[in-house]
Amino acid sequence: MHTTTVPVSQIDPFDETVLADPYPAHRELRDLGAVVWLERYRVWGMARHEQVEAALNDPQTFCSARGVGLSDFHKEKPWRPPSLLLEADPPDHTRARHTITQVLSPVAVRGLREAFTAEASALFDRLAGRTAIDGVRDIAEAFPLTVFPDVVGLPPDGREHLLPYGGLVFNGFGPRNRLFLDALARAEHARDWIAAHCRRENLADGGLGAQIHRTAAAEGYTAADAALLVRSFLSAGVDTTVHGIGNALLCLAENPDQFRVLRADPTQARKAFEETIRYESPVQTFFRTTTRDVDVAGATIPAGEKVLLFLAAANRDPRRWEAADTYDITRKASGHVGFGFGVHACVGQMLARLEGEIVLTELARRAEAIELAGPPKRQLSNTLRGLDSLPLSVAWV
Amino acid sequence: MPKITYVSADGDLHVVDVPIGTSVMRGAVGTGIDGIVAECGGNAMCATCHVYVPAEHAASLPEMTAVEDEMLECTVAERRATSRLSCQLRITEGLDGLVVRLPEAQE
């Protein structure tokens, strides 16, 4: 099938030891070549920034409609109806995307700043006085799990289903391994709740969910398809930001010099969040499927093949980044592919940045120092990188 | 390589050789020009790569997509008839000599 010049790797990117510490595998894959053959799943892989970005920027060749996970929708029935956004190609995708971007424009997101700041302030008021906290439960989960369902317009009851559902979605992009089966079991009740809460009647007036229903109707979508668009929000908008904030807290606890930079100037919070998305990318990988034979750096990938794009490896590619393995909040991190690139680039990225910026600003204002108070516990996922718990001791001002 | 001139809000000039196939945004990022933030890295998602293109250069520019048009409604500095998102201006031979003015603010 593949040209002999393509290096073959036995690395299993979904093996639990690799997921626990993916960076040595990422380095090996980058150094093997611009394109590699991953024997374990018989798929192609790219781990260098240049090729990952180029593939993301060529949706005609590297398509999404056959699924952005390991499973090829031409060969296997997807475990849920495909997303109209993530798992679609232009021109269908273009229309869905337009519907959503109206709701999440930079102006719309700017309008949320005040409410988010008030919420972060209240959260840190509650934490003040407690020196021992769990950075994941008390901050990284607590903040997005309040502000996000609030802006979407979800009722207070049932929000505990959001994380298990996201966990299932993101594990679902990998193989049918133990992680996926566990996520499936944990999300047993979440699936019905999510399906019900994508419907207009369960979404508060004025929230983003109701707005999506309105813009979708104006674009000619059925109510069922509008619900699928809301589902994209509920799938992609929670676990990702939780891990983004959790990873930022870990990076800052492990790099006290960087916390001091942030503490000295809390306006660096947005940059600190950006650097976290580069350095500890919450979304590690996505697949594409080739629509034609394509040459990449001298290798030919035939049509109809799955290609695994290692976003997180691209974000630490020394060919692109100086001191790629160093967490440096002052660097210009723009250009990383942690939010993707091209037509599918994360539609929620401005909202995610706002959440990250506000939490880290508040932390920098209120904490003199943060330190690990015990070993952090990893949460393994086929796609996401994040934590289950992060014991911290905080010296409040 | 096409030469692009970036004029800061204070009137400082920077002339940069920008490779074909990249963008006017890329030519500014990483060459020490502060007036372009480009937070989203060129995905027409952030509106922080806003530039003004003097009318006499407008003809050499690629046409504006609907996405760019919508995003230009989100710039922090005033949108004018000459406003463009520099990440959507792909560098071609025809852009050699282009002058862009940077707004007072991007964020």
Ligand code: HEM
């Ligand atoms: C730190 C937080 C986040 C990260 C790291 C992240 C990452 C990503 C990435 C890498 C993609 C590209 C997928 C692809 O190319 O196939 C993406 C797409 C997407 N994201 Fe995010 N995301 C985050 C937060 C959010 C939020 C808060 C929302 C919702 C409000 C959201 C909604 C979406 C949607 C709907 C897509 C699909 C867009 C499309 O296919 O056109 N994300 N995200």
Ligand code: FES
């Ligand atoms: S770089 Fe974000 S819109 Fe141009």
